[in-house]
Amino acid sequence: MTAGVMSTPPVAAASRLLMSGNEAVARAVWEAGVRVAAAYPGTPATEMLECVATYPDIYTEWSVNEKVSLEVAFGATMAGSRGFCAMKHVGMNVASDALMTMTLTGVAGGLVIAIADDVGLSSSQNEQDSRYWGRFAHLPLLEPADSQEAHDFTLAAFELSERFEVPVILRLTTRICHVKGLVRIGARSERAVAGFTKDVSRWVMVPSAAGRRLPLMFERERRLRAAAEISELNVVESGPDRRVGFITSGPAYMHVRESFPDAPVCKLGFSFPLPFDRLRKFAEQCELLVVVEEVEPLIETELKAQGFTVTGKDLLPLSGELSPQVLKPAIAGLLGEALPELARTAPMAVFPRPPTMCVACPHLGVYYTLSQLRNVTISGDIGCYTLGFGQPWNALDACISMGASMGMALGLDKGRSDAEKDKKIVAVIGDSTFLHMGMQGLLDIVYNRGNVTVLLLDNRAVGMTGGQDNPGSGRDIHGKEAPRVDFANLVRALGVRPERVHVLDAYELPVLLRTLREETKIPEPSVIITNQPCVLIKDYHALKPYRVLDERCTGCGNCVDVGCPAIHVTRRERVRKASGREVDLAFVRIESAACTGCGLCLKPCAPDAIVHVDTLAMPIKVIRKSAELARNTQDV
Amino acid sequence: MSETGRFDTTNILVVGTGGQGVMTATEILAEAAIALGHDVKKTEVAGMAQRGGVVSSHLRFGAKVLSPQITPGTADVLLGFEAAEAMRWRHMLRPKGLVLMNTGRLVPPIVELGLYDYPDDPVASMRAAGTQVFSFDASQIAQELGDIRLGNTVMLGAISDHLPFPAEVLEHCILKRFARKKAELVELNRHAFAAGRAAAEAAAKAEAGVA
Numbered sequence: 001m002t003a004g005v006m007s008t009p010p011v012a013a014a015s016r017l018l019m020s021g022n023e024a025v026a027r028a029v030w031e032a033g034v035r036v037a038a039a040y041p042g043t044p045a046t047e048m049l050e051c052v053a054t055y056p057d058i059y060t061e062w063s064v065n066e067k068v069s070l071e072v073a074f075g076a077t078m079a080g081s082r083g084f085c086a087m088k089h090v091g092m093n094v095a096s097d098a099l100m101t102m103t104l105t106g107v108a109g110g111l112v113i114a115i116a117d118d119v120g121l122s123s124s125q126n127e128q129d130s131r132y133w134g135r136f137a138h139l140p141l142l143e144p145a146d147s148q149e150a151h152d153f154t155l156a157a158f159e160l161s162e163r164f165e166v167p168v169i170l171r172l173t174t175r176i177c178h179v180k181g182l183v184r185i186g187a188r189s190e191r192a193v194a195g196f197t198k199d200v201s202r203w204v205m206v207p208s209a210a211g212r213r214l215p216l217m218f219e220r221e222r223r224l225r226a227a228a229e230i231s232e233l234n235v236v237e238s239g240p241d242r243r244v245g246f247i248t249s250g251p252a253y254m255h256v257r258e259s260f261p262d263a264p265v266c267k268l269g270f271s272f273p274l275p276f277d278r279l280r281k282f283a284e285q286c287e288l289l290v291v292v293e294e295v296e297p298l299i300e301t302e303l304k305a306q307g308f309t310v311t312g313k314d315l316l317p318l319s320g321e322l323s324p325q326v327l328k329p330a331i332a333g334l335l336g337e338a339l340p341e342l343a344r345t346a347p348m349a350v351f352p353r354p355p356t357m358c359v360a361c362p363h364l365g366v367y368y369t370l371s372q373l374r375n376v377t378i379s380g381d382i383g384c385y386t387l388g389f390g391q392p393w394n395a396l397d398a399c400i401s402m403g404a405s406m407g408m409a410l411g412l413d414k415g416r417s418d419a420e421k422d423k424k425i426v427a428v429i430g431d432s433t434f435l436h437m438g439m440q441g442l443l444d445i446v447y448n449r450g451n452v453t454v455l456l457l458d459n460r461a462v463g464m465t466g467g468q469d470n471p472g473s474g475r476d477i478h479g480k481e482a483p484r485v486d487f488a489n490l491v492r493a494l495g496v497r498p499e500r501v502h503v504l505d506a507y508e509l510p511v512l513l514r515t516l517r518e519e520t521k522i523p524e525p526s527v528i529i530t531n532q533p534c535v536l537i538k539d540y541h542a543l544k545p546y547r548v549l550d551e552r553c554t555g556c557g558n559c560v561d562v563g564c565p566a567i568h569v570t571r572r573e574r575v576r577k578a579s580g581r582e583v584d585l586a587f588v589r590i591e592s593a594a595c596t597g598c599g600l601c602l603k604p605c606a607p608d609a610i611v612h613v614d615t616l617a618m619p620i621k622v623i624r625k626s627a628e629l630a631r632n633t634q635d636v
Numbered sequence: 637m638s639e640t641g642r643f644d645t646t647n648i649l650v651v652g653t654g655g656q657g658v659m660t661a662t663e664i665l666a667e668a669a670i671a672l673g674h675d676v677k678k679t680e681v682a683g684m685a686q687r688g689g690v691v692s693s694h695l696r697f698g699a700k701v702l703s704p705q706i707t708p709g710t711a712d713v714l715l716g717f718e719a720a721e722a723m724r725w726r727h728m729l730r731p732k733g734l735v736l737m738n739t740g741r742l743v744p745p746i747v748e749l750g751l752y753d754y755p756d757d758p759v760a761s762m763r764a765a766g767t768q769v770f771s772f773d774a775s776q777i778a779q780e781l782g783d784i785r786l787g788n789t790v791m792l793g794a795i796s797d798h799l800p801f802p803a804e805v806l807e808h809c810i811l812k813r814f815a816r817k818k819a820e821l822v823e824l825n826r827h828a829f830a831a832g833r834a835a836a837e838a839a840a841k842a843e844a845g846v847a
Contacts, residue, residue: 016670018663018678122681146704174681175704175705178680178681179677179678180663180666180676180677181676181677182675251704254702254703324703325707325708345709345765347726347727348724348761348765350721350723350724350755351744351746353653353688355654355689356687356688356744356745358687384687387687391749392745392749560748560749564745565688565745569750572750584750
């Protein structure tokens with residue numbers, strides 16, 4: 001939770017806290033008397049459940065995937081409790097099977113589903129507009145524009161949900177989830193829980209029952225539209241400059257208001273179903289009407305179908321955030337005006353700084369090893385290990401969605417060309433991603449006799465989103481001990497033959513390379529499980545750091561290829577070998593303050609130039625042995 | 637101070653790399669602004685911040701803040717925790733804006749691999765482009781005080797005399813964070829804050845001498 005401001009003189013307002021949108025939603029979930037909250041981590045949504053878990057009196061869980069989280073929250077509402085679940089945009093692709101039918105049953109207790117769209121792709125594989133789900137599933141949709149609204153709209157969403165017995169979608173974007181602003185908060189109100197009422201015509205969606213509920217869903221949508229017409233969540237702000245009026249929603253409203261302080265604005269907080277009558281009235285006070293929405297032209301298309309004369313995406317980009325630097329030139333162009341002179345200097349040229357794997361990350365050894373395999377296609381997945389596609393490893397060839405490494409690998413195997421008969425197919429997947437959506441794919445590989453070598457990188461955490469727990473970590477969302485899945489047993493149970501299952505230390509490069517070479521030669525499914533923890537979680541124990549003996553470093557640069565951020569090049573040289581071949585040398589040092597002694601760089605170092613910081617010149621074999629011993633004793 | 641919007645908004649951009657404490661520093665600046673009764677918004681794009689990537693944190697405060705993002709060309713102060721990162725974001729600054737920056741370098745693997753070059757002299761490049769730069773080695777100052785993690789407080793000390801409120805408000809917000817932990821941490825951070833303040837002042841004098 002955010003530190004409060006209460007003790008700081010002079011106090012602005014005791015009840016106003018600096019909160020991110022995610023923290024504000026979490027606070028409101030608690031205030032709304034929610035009993036059950038569930039989610040699978042995913043940027044930018046992760047902190048909602050993390051934060052809900054810090055409040056008392058709510059059952060909170062990390063679910064194995066978003067579909068299960070939605071089903072858990074829904075089940076709680078069947079029992080009459082209020083339920084909440086949160087997910088990133090792609091999570092709803094997984095959860096939508098459940099969503100599309102719970103719109104027919106409706107809910108008993110209030111159900112709010114927060115979907116966070118990563119507009120601008122800060123950490124996602126695509127950019128989706130989750131407002132489609134409101135239209136697709138005929139569900140009401142609320143769009144807050146800042147942290148205060150994230151809080152207030154969450155409370156309003158529960159009221160709306162119970163009034164219409166309908167799940168309500170709270171649509172957020174990265175620029176809501178991760179922006180901090182001041183929020184006025186309230187207290188929790190406990191609610192009586194009615195209990196489950198048996199009613200097979202409502203809760204058992206066989207065709208006959210579902211068919212009877214379809215008209216109810218459309219009737220509900222009509223009533224919801226009427227509610228949106230008079231909702232206080234939709235606001236019209238008149239302005240003196242009526243040349244252009246704006247219809248907007250979510251954080252785009254803030255950008256519009258900032259850019260055009262004198263323009264009339266209709267801000268849609270309850271943005272589906274659209275309040276057409278109200279929008280018609282608003283349109284009358286503007287000469288031109290522009291829809292500013294992130295990201296798809298949904299409002300615009302519906303207004304055009306209703307006969308409105310509006311513009312939007314013919315002026316504005318179809319992707320990314322609509323910030324003032326995008327809006328101002330577009331509207332100036334529409335009005336045929338010159339832009340007010342802004343101090344627009346060009347960015348200076350600086351090298352890119354892509355995200356890297358951490359110092360001593362167990363994935364480093366895996367990708368260093370994979371980079372040494374030849375004639376291989378590597379099917380990847382979603383997580384830190386997706387970074388293996390980049391330099392220096394170049395050892396990941398595909399990544400699309402959670403768990404897809406498995407099915408893609410099988411397809412690559414079955415669809416291979418005659419020329420690629422001997423190509424090795426490797427799939428790389430993390431522990432949590434495997435449990436989320438990967439294990440069904442592995443079952444498919446086994447069942448259909450695929451020739452795929454699976455690397456299951458078990459680092460006991462959802463690393464990319466900040467090291468959350470999962471069924472493979474042995475801890476629940478509160479960090480308390482929980483049943484832990486046994487990956488080796490699990491993959492054997494899926495049908496992988498016991499002799500094809502290996503559990504290895506990710507830092508043992510020679511064993512890893514040998515096992516990979518052997519298993520990729522055998523034409524049947526194999527699973528290699530690496531078992532060292534993420535360096536960012538408490539299971540990881542740092543070891544004694546290393547340094548480089550300058551006089552021994554020959555500049556071979558092999559250690560640089562491991563890709564550890566603690567290894568720095570001190571000087572480069574180009575030399576001509578006796579054979580006449582030119583070779584580039586890179587002499588290195590280790591940032592000992594950052595090094596945690598994993599020893600990965602020792603293995604490729606031919607001249608034994610890497611020693612512990614307090615070692616003068618101990619024989620390198622002794623050092624390696626001691627590093628292994630230390631690690632083994634700590635991991636038992 | 638800002639040139640956009642109807643309200644008198646101060647725009648501060650804090651930049652660096654994942655793990656340097658950029659987001660925490662901005663949070664403390666935000667707390668100071670809140671303490672003085674300002675409306676505040678703080679935003680960053682840091683989805684992969686933990687992985688050593690680029691982190692830029694926007695802080696806007698004033699009577700009423702609308703968009704959380706600073707429009708390029710309107711930042712009043714750019715606080716750079718790393719030399720090349722300060723250079724990367726210079727275009728965000730308004731024409732008479734000020735760069736306060738650490739000359740300490742964090743060289744990423746992509747440069748170590750020889751795929752890109754680290755800029756020879758970020759400070760000189762920015763000055764040549766007409767930007768006012770107060771630079772100092774905050775990393776070294778922190779190390780001399782005994783802990784690289786104090787770099788965060790050194791940077792906040794450096795910006796403290798370039799805010800529309802007294803340095804003591806910011807100092808109070810920092811020290812209060814450590815007061816709950818350990819008394820010696822309060823003292824260390826007090827020294828780090830003072831050292832950062834002095835470093836920025838010395839850099840300002842040196843810059844005046846150059847000009």
